[in-house]
Amino acid sequence: MASPHFLSDAQLQQLAPQLQHYLSEQLAVDIGNFDARFLLDFIAERVGSEIYNKALQDAQTALAARMESLQAAIWELER
Template structure:
């Protein structure tokens, strides 16, 4: 039984042609639409979680820096 795709149908429709073009331009490989979708699903399954977690980590870092800045501004107002 096949697992459902991590990518939506619209994402696959948008990304598959881009992947096909990249493979053609960079590697000289001609890949059909079905194969491009299959490869996208594979990549999403294998590294999608790592990319998502990295994005969350980056967001937490940015938020923490912003909170420090706001905290410093509040301390300045208290003086």
């Protein structure tokens, strides 16, 4: 069974040239579009869930802070 792609074709099409440019400029490594797309998909598969989970944790933290702020504002109005 083939592994699912974590990035859409449109995302891969947009990101592949950026990765190619970065590798060429920073590491003097030239890779083709297919290899760049394959590498991006590999990286997304390996670290995508960790990045997603961290983003969810950050969103929960921000939401909790906002809820605390709203609760404080309500308590202030009740006085």
